[in-house]
Amino acid sequence: MGQEYKVGIAGAGSVAFGTAAFLEHSGQKAMLWSPSGKGTTALAAGAPLTAKGALEGSFSPGIAASAEELVAKSEVIFLALPGYGHKAVLDALIPHLRQDQPVIISSHASFGALYLLDRLAARGVSLPVTVWGTTLLTGRRTGDTVASVNTIRSKIDLATVPAARTPEGLALCQDLFGDRFVPREGLLAISLSNLNPQNHMGIALCNMTRMEHGETWSQGGNVTPNVGRLMEALDAERVAIAEALGLKVRTIFEHYHLSYHVPVASIAEMNAELHEKGIGGQGPATADSRYVTEDVPYGLVVTSVIGRLAGRPAVLHESGTEIFSALYGRDFTKENTLLSELGLERLTLAQVQDACRSGVLPR
Known part of the structure; x- marks a missing residue:
């Protein structure tokens, strides 16, 4: 310090x-x-x-x-x-x-x-x-x-x-x-480095009824092999977008290893170890959870926008946004107030890249 x-x-x-x-x-x-x-x-x-x-x-x-x-x-x-x-x-x-x-x-x-x-x-x-x-x-x-x-x-x-x-x-x-x-x-x-939206999509989508019923449930204990594979596929999609842009980002495996200090394995196995250690955390006990209301419009939607700019559409991310919108009866693509103000859709990839370096948006 x-x-x-x-x-x-x-x-x-x-x-x-x-x-x-x-x-x-x-x-x-x-x-x-x-x-x-x-x-x-x-x-x-x-x-x-x-x-x-x-x-x-x-x-x-x-x-x-x-x-x-x-x-x-x-x-x-x-x-x-x-x-x-x-x-x-x-x-x-x-x-x-x-x-x-x-x-x-x-x-x-x-x-x-x-x-x-x-x-x-x-x-x-x-x-x-x-x-x-x-x-x-x-x-x-x-x-x-x-x-x-x-x-x-x-x-x-x-x-x-x-x-x-x-x-x-x-x-x-x-x-x-x-x-x-x-x-x-x-x-x-x-x-492209915030893994919460993709991870929370897999967890929330596959445990939605637990959230709606207000259950007390282990998050780490319910990242089963199928849920883990979905999270890994979402991660691969995000990493592919970064690679198309020539960027290096942390993988989901590195994230779990560095954040929670568990050995690298499958995501289901890493979560099982968190559960066994008693640090797997509890999943949301309500559908009105930031796992959806924050992470869909301010996470999944953002990754999808970058994917389209990079020519690598984030199909799973976009599908997740559509599914959550149907589940909640609202259009999450329209709830991001920052994106709507910035109007990135009017810019080219080169203009966005320059703005991200300089901090100056083109007029």
Whole structure:
């Protein structure tokens, strides 16, 4: 770890709480802002933030009452909330962000970095946006002030936009979170590095009735061989798109090995070992789960868009989107507010690639 920073975290869910605890435990200063205004009420009243599991301790992060206060009192801004909340939170932050104030997005959703930089350019403000392919940790928020941390990841894929500022983005993340980052070849690579949407598609699609019935069920224990094969096929589709673009991304096997510290095997076997170790986690107990409502429009749809640009259609991803839309009676292809604002469909692959390097959208 390097120098001490004041890090403003936009979000108040499990990842935001866990990240705040990690930073405080590491000697950094964290401040939380709940966009809804409800997620930090108990903390604002003086209760400590308690972390349990892979990280233990009691902490007292700062609490911001608004986006303006969060930005004003922080040196670094860190987004830690579901993809469907990114646009509204970015819109709240944009009027207040300062020149060269670093922003970290964990995990990056749907070209949000381009949206942020485009809107800041209209203000005449430029800054580095560092994007992660996944989150620092996994877990659940188990109370108003409690974060249950299942695992802290040893490796996280990272890129910075504009690409020329990658060295400072990497150095900042290492100062804050330690030597766990793998630089990737830009924003497109990171957009193809989040495995949650494909993995959650396989898990949710094949366990939907458990979710609807509100059952308590082992996620790792229900990634059976057939479910595992579906997840592997989805992964192969994503990796093929990356290869067509000349990009290197982590495979599902590397993801499970590095995230959960189990030997490489079939995905069903790796999940079975997680289940045996008691760290396989519980599956969603409701159909109103981020596994679908976030990961379909902000994950599967994004991979499908990139696949079409690359000339490698993501047939399984697109089929999954259509199936979930039929299951839920809604059109998930139209629920991604960031994609609809960016209008990437009007751009060529070369224009998208250039924008991902420079952070500047063509007009």
